Amino acid sequence: MKKVLTIVLVLSLVFTSVFAAGTKETAAQASAGETTLKWALWDIASTTYYEPLIKAYEAKNPNVKIEMLDLGSADFMTMLQTQLSGGDSSIDVVTIKDIPGYNNLVKRNLLLNLNDKIKSEGVDLSLYGGTTDQISVDSKLYGIPFRSDFWIVYYNKDVFDKAGVAYPDNDMTFAEYDALARKMTSGVGANKVYGAHYHTWRSAVQLFGILDGKNTIVGGTYDFLKPYYQMVLNQQKDGVVQDYATLKTSSTHYSGVFYNNSVAMMNMGSWFIATLIDQIDQGKTEVKNWGLAKYPHAEGIPAGTTLGTITSLGVSNASKKQDAAFDFVKFVTGPEGAEIIAKTGTIPAIKNAQVVEIIAAKPGFPTDQASRDALQVAKTYLEMPLHERAGEIEVVLNQVHDEIMTNNISVDAGIVKMNDQIQKILAK
């Protein structure tokens, strides 16, 4: 009896270890004649374009199945990099959420260099409005953009109508924007209306400073941020915008602030358009009438200059189905994919007149011409340019932003701190 028990125990141990390593491989293999591609992405539930993209592609390619792998939005790039570094070959198509993460993947050789395939398949990079240049590393491209979001001003038309003030127009300098925000601030307690709103991200404030094209956020000197911090801190002091410390400690989401009619204008990325339309449609907001205006700009800089983020698709270097994966990437990032993405109210990377028309024609999008025009962008600067030390720099920028906005450090001392610490990082 004992002998049997021993054998069973030892055998079960051996088996479990063998199977633990083995099951993954078999699961990844598809049945004969059919290719299954695994696409790493985030927030399946709240993202409207994954399903239609996959459906359209599968309809065109009946022998290919696309499987989604949701790695969550908060730590997406960290999760992805950990998976790929661990030698996970089951992921074929990779979504690239931000530039620092993209840079990390490229540096670690985890993404396929797409240059040859782009050439042989005849992908026309001129359609992407220069965004592909911004993510080329030594003139090699490891991802093709499929979304290209930019920052705009959302405003609540009812709040403006009630105050009898004209809507923000598409050509506001910072001074005009500040004056308008102050003019729109009124009331106390439950009737309080804030003229503007900044979410707690540093990009909502700091990146005003890079719109003149003379400064970059990875340069190592940050004196150019001073006027913008002063403007925002003064607005905060005068109750024109909600207090950063309150927003931060209560983890308030920007959408809630806009939904309950308590802000007149809000700076946010174009990704909020689709969410806003959707939420109004479902009756989950108090906002009914809203509009869009171009981002405010510095004196002497053309209107429509704004910040942008690029979301791209790449192919994992460890994938065993790179050709099939690239074909899917080509579809999603190409003109057909762009149209499908635009129909959900999301801005695709290929941004021609037709795509803008599709977005503006979506039910729920503001019908006035000015809001349509706000989607026309003159020049976008990346929120974070491609840089070797982007991750480390961002840690310091976030910390000091937090300190300045909570009035724990003066603007001048904060800038000195950024200069010191980031120059140290750059010198490493």
Place this chain on the structure above:
Amino acid sequence: MPSKQAHIRKQLVAYSFIAPNFIGFAVFTLVPIVFAVALAFLYWDGSNPIEWAGLANFRDLLDDDQFKAALKNTIVYTAGTVPLTLISSLFLAVLLNQGIKGRNFFRTVSFFPYVASLVAVAAVWNMIFNPSKGPVNMLLYTLGFENVPGWAADKDWAMITIILFSVWKYMGYYMIIYLAGLQGINPELYEAANLDGTNAWQRFRYVTVPQLSATTFFVMVMLTIQCFKVYDIVYMVTQGGPGTATLVLVYDIYNKAFISWNLGSASAVAMVLFALVLIVTLIQFRGNRKLQ
């Protein structure tokens, strides 16, 4: 001969029972620990080839503002949290060891913060201590205070907020341990003390405290280690801010490892943390031996 065979068989059975646990420990704990120690002396970004660094990772820490802030904050946090938790849990335990009405109810209430979900509790805490809208500051205003603290949003108060939160969260757990210790004290000692005409404070000071010394030692060691390792509470309440006011060592390790992908440097900080915990624990053991 058969007896020897039987012996081997017996041993095999024993090992096979230990094996599942040990294999898990080896794969998920032992190997990573050894690897982490080695990494502190190497450069590695997670994918590219590993390079030898020698002591460079440690040398770099000397000039690392993030690390210096984190080290200071961790020590301040531990120095604040350990004695406060110790005193409040002992106080609670002595109080709830009396035959008062609703004793079990109050014991449950005190234990509740420990079992409640940190995420939910931290959100509530942040609402209560919200600098402009929170009820705590509202109350302070009504009481006539002009300069109310900014709590988690003020660099001078953020660490105090975290310490208070930790004490509140942990004291219920250590209260249970103290309660167990109190039940273990021989009632005859109190009777004898009573006969000697002692007052309540003297009985507490000369009977309860010495009788609880073993428990106190255990609580102190566990608490100290727990405090040095703090991460979750800081992440939930302040995210290390404002600025670096509540950045702690484990937070710095996370930033270095998974934001900057500098695994060697992160491991070096982990080694410093390990050394710190080891030294403090050794001092505590030595102090305890002297007391005994």
